[in-house]
Amino acid sequence: xxxxxxxxxxxxxxxxxxxxxxxxxxxxxxxxxxxxxxxxxxxxxxxxxxxxxxxxxxxxxxxxxxxxxxxxxxxxxxxxxxxxxxxxxxxxxxxxxxxxxxxxxxxxxx
Amino acid sequence: xxxxxxxxxxxxxxxxxxxxxxxxxxxxxxxxxxxxxxxxxxxxxxxxxxxxxxxxxxxxxxxxxxxxxxxxxxxxxxxxxxxxxxxxxxxxxxxxxxxxxxxxxxxxxxxxxxxxxxxxxxxxxxxxxxxxxxxxxxxxxxxxxxxxxxxxxxxxxxxxxxxxxxxxxxxxxxxxxxxxxxxxxxxxxxxxxxxxxxxxxxxxxxxxxxxxxxxxxxxxxxxxxxxxxxxxxxxxxxxxxxxxxxxxxxxxxxxxxxxxxxxxxxxxxxxxxxxxxxxxxxxxxxxxxxxxxxxxxxxxxxxxxxxxxxxxxxxxxxxxxxxxxxxxxxxxxxxxxxxxxxxxxxxxxxx
Numbered sequence: 082x083x084x085x086x087x088x089x090x091x092x093x094x095x096x097x098x099x100x101x102x103x104x105x106x107x108x109x110x111x112x113x114x115x116x117x118x119x120x121x122x123x124x125x126x127x128x129x130x131x132x133x134x135x136x137x138x139x140x141x142x143x144x145x146x147x148x149x150x151x152x153x154x155x156x157x158x159x160x161x162x163x164x165x166x167x168x169x170x171x172x173x174x175x176x177x178x179x180x181x182x183x184x185x186x187x188x189x190x191x
Numbered sequence: 192x193x194x195x196x197x198x199x200x201x202x203x204x205x206x207x208x209x210x211x212x213x214x215x216x217x218x219x220x221x222x223x224x225x226x227x228x229x230x231x232x233x234x235x236x237x238x239x240x241x242x243x244x245x246x247x248x249x250x251x252x253x254x255x256x257x258x259x260x261x262x263x264x265x266x267x268x269x270x271x272x273x274x275x276x277x278x279x280x281x282x283x284x285x286x287x288x289x290x291x292x293x294x295x296x297x298x299x300x301x302x303x304x305x306x307x308x309x310x311x312x313x314x315x316x317x318x319x320x321x322x323x324x325x326x327x328x329x330x331x332x333x334x335x336x337x338x339x340x341x342x343x344x345x346x347x348x349x350x351x352x353x354x355x356x357x358x359x360x361x362x363x364x365x366x367x368x369x370x371x372x373x374x375x376x377x378x379x380x381x382x383x384x385x386x387x388x389x390x391x392x393x394x395x396x397x398x399x400x401x402x403x404x405x406x407x408x409x410x411x412x413x414x415x416x417x418x419x420x421x422x423x424x425x426x427x428x429x430x431x432x433x434x435x436x437x438x439x440x441x442x443x444x445x446x447x448x449x450x451x452x453x454x455x456x457x458x459x460x461x462x463x464x465x466x467x468x469x470x471x472x473x474x475x476x477x478x479x480x481x482x483x484x485x486x487x488x489x490x491x492x493x494x495x496x497x498x499x500x501x502x503x504x505x506x507x508x509x510x511x512x513x514x515x516x517x518x519x520x521x522x523x524x525x526x527x528x529x530x531x532x533x534x535x536x537x538x539x540x541x542x
Contacts, residue, residue, distance in 0.1 A: 124417070
């Protein structure tokens with residue numbers, strides 16, 4: 082059966098340079114640099130990536146950063162809390178727009 | 192408690208079968224000689240020793256635990272342990288060769304009835320030699336006859352290296368058995384109480400982290416920081432260093448990989464993260480491993496795969512430094528476990 086997403090494709094991510102090497106090189110350099118230990122630890126960055134992966138709902142990123150956070154010693158509670166942060170921001174973003182709905186409601190009401 | 196592969200009469204208790212699995216071409220196309228090919232590319236083939244300065248002695252497969260990842264297939268049902276006669280051969284070799292480190296492992300080495308005698312005799316030969324005991328922690332609290340182990344270790348200036356795969360109950364117990372985390376914490380407190388792991392005590396307590404699952408260990412430095420923080424608060428436990436060890440795909444860890452369907456991906460991860468610098472620093476280049484029956488191996492993993500050293504004198508009673516130093520180290524696909532990422536050895540990362 083054909084699928085839009087294939088786990089094997091994650092391993093081929095590096096091949097995007099086949100069609101445009103220059104931009105791919107620049108991207109992977111930038112990507113590598115971003116995840117290095119810096120003002121934030123590599124571990125903190127990995128947890129942020131895990132949360133973002135859920136927000137953008139990228140199955141490749143979820144697989145990759147579940148393994149990466151585990152490798153960096155995060156436990157299941159920390160990982161789930163990171164996803165809750167993403168979920169809270171997502172639902173908050175929906176709910177904060179309800180102020181606009183309330184404003185418009187009041188504007189249209191007698 | 193789970194049983195050993197041997198007691199379960201698993202196919203994997205047969206090393207011939209294990210080697211067959213390890214030597215098969217992977218679905219992603221890595222050939223059976225992939226490790227040798229990588230070594231050749233790194234100008235390390237055939238792999239040769241540099242200087243033999245460490246003697247690692249496995250005093251038996253008997254253990255009070257049956258951890259899911261154990262490469263020894265150790266457990267309470269394993270009765271193979273080193274005799275005093277074989278220990279005496281080891282002592283003769285230690286007397287005649289200038290080792291810097293004697294590394295005692297098992298099973299639970301403390302369960303060998305001649306363990307204490309052996310340690311005392313090694314210490315008599317050399318006051319300064321570094322003696323490491325790979326202690327699984329729970330043995331210290333297993334029954335009253337072991338409660339004084341921290342004092343015994345202190346008395347003989349032993350370096351204690353202990354496994355603790357995680358600072359959470361779930362991750363530790365899922366690998367090592369129910370209740371192991373709590374007992375390990377109790378044992379660590381007993382070791383700390385006599386000075387182990389404390390600044391300026393001179394008593395070294397190192398912990399070993401190996402992943403509880405089909406993933407590789409992350410940065411040793413970051414994990415050490417995290418472990419120190421999480422064990423200090425709330426447990427008030429201190430230790431010296433954390434060693435990250437990669438699980439090698441043999442014995443019970445291989446069984447886990449096959450049963451859970453993770454084998455192919457795990458092998459691919461190991462192979463694709465091959466690091467030539469780690470390959471240069473593999474521990475088999477400065478270590479000889481002695482099995483419970485006195486045979487010699489390149490490392491504890493080759494010991495479990497019954498791959499003896501490739502020399503004419505394969506037994507401790509016939510120790511020959513010259514032929515051992517000139518030998519070719521035996522390798523197979525499991526060796527990728529020691530060369531992936533930052534490298535892995537009984538002393539943690541190697542690069």
